[in-house]
Amino acid sequence: MTSPISGILPVGVSAVTGVAGSTNADAVTSTSNGDGFASILASSLDQLQSVQKTADGLGVQAATGDLRDVTDYLIASNEAKLTTEMVVTIKNQAVAAFNEIMRMPI
Amino acid sequence: MALFGTLGIAGSGLIANRKWLDAVSDNISNINTVRRTDEDAFQERFVVAQAVDYGSGTGGVRVARAEFGSAEGRMVYEPNHPLADAEGYVKYPDIDLGDQMTQMMIAQRAYQANLAIVERSTNMYQAALQLGRG
Numbered sequence: 001m002t003s004p005i006s007g008i009l010p011v012g013v014s015a016v017t018g019v020a021g022s023t024n025a026d027a028v029t030s031t032s033n034g035d036g037f038a039s040i041l042a043s044s045l046d047q048l049q050s051v052q053k054t055a056d057g058l059g060v061q062a063a064t065g066d067l068r069d070v071t072d073y074l075i076a077s078n079e080a081k082l083t084t085e086m087v088v089t090i091k092n093q094a095v096a097a098f099n100e101i102m103r104m105p106i
Numbered sequence: 107m108a109l110f111g112t113l114g115i116a117g118s119g120l121i122a123n124r125k126w127l128d129a130v131s132d133n134i135s136n137i138n139t140v141r142r143t144d145e146d147a148f149q150e151r152f153v154v155a156q157a158v159d160y161g162s163g164t165g166g167v168r169v170a171r172a173e174f175g176s177a178e179g180r181m182v183y184e185p186n187h188p189l190a191d192a193e194g195y196v197k198y199p200d201i202d203l204g205d206q207m208t209q210m211m212i213a214q215r216a217y218q219a220n221l222a223i224v225e226r227s228t229n230m231y232q233a234a235l236q237l238g239r240g
Contacts, residue, residue: 047109048238069124075117079110082231086109089238 037097041090048080048087055080111165112227118166119220122155125169126213129153134206139199143191147179148199176200 055076061067136148156170157166180202185194 044232063159069118069121071117071124075120075224076115078228079113082113082228082235085232085235089235 020100037080037094041094044087044090045081048083051076051083107116110227110231112230113224114164116157116168116169116223117221119223120217122153122169123213123217123220124153124221126153127217129147129172130206130210130213133201134203134210136199137201137203137206140187140188140189141179141197143181143195143197145197146177147197148201149176150199190228226233 055073058067058076060069060071062073067073110169132151139148152173152175152191154170154173155167158164158168180200181195181202182198183194184190184196187196189196
């Protein structure tokens with residue numbers, strides 16, 4: 001009897017949720033009816049931090065050779081890039097709104 | 107559902123298809139593995155894919171388990187082989203190379219399709235973020 005290859009060991013969805021599950025869309029929607037824009041910005045910054053942390057961890061694993069799957073890192077870094085763009089866009093909108101108010105004639 | 111859910115789902119497809127390719131490469135690499143007739147032949151590897159229910163919060167696919175093919179193998183008459191039995195037979199695994207190559211092509215194309223989804227959905231999300239740049 002030969003030993004089964006390690007590549008086809010059954011894996012759970014933890015590899016996927018480790019990337020995708022770290023973001024929490026509920027946090028954004030639930031705050032929108034409360035404190036409004038400021039809390040959306042704050043929660044998306046928190047989200048950005050956790051997504052970038054995941055991507056960084058996988059990047060370290062890729063460098064040390066511990067990475068189980070190349071696509072894990074690819075997906076995580078892609079998601080980190082997109083989340084960064086999203087947060088920057090939200091930030092720009094906040095600054096634009098502030099400037100708009102500052103330009104208001106008194 | 108995660109904010110950029112498509113990426114995670116396509117990523118699960120990439121992982122499942124890579125595991126399928128692992129199984130195919132294992133089958134092909136052992137296609138000429140000879141055993142004694144009183145031993146089990148090399149068993150063909152199959153991966154069993156399982157859908158992750160979309161309603162549970164995360165979609166996609168995962169490899170539930172590995173299945174193994176017949177251990178009977180096929181008997182080949184090779185009397186000069188060092189592993190041959192008294193009648194001159196050895197046991198080869200019952201794997202069809204053409205079948206494995208077909209599976210390899212299907213898995214490779216599915217892998218590419220999932221990668222295309224990652225690329226397209228990234229572009230899609232970026233296009234959505236362009237709304238905020240106006």
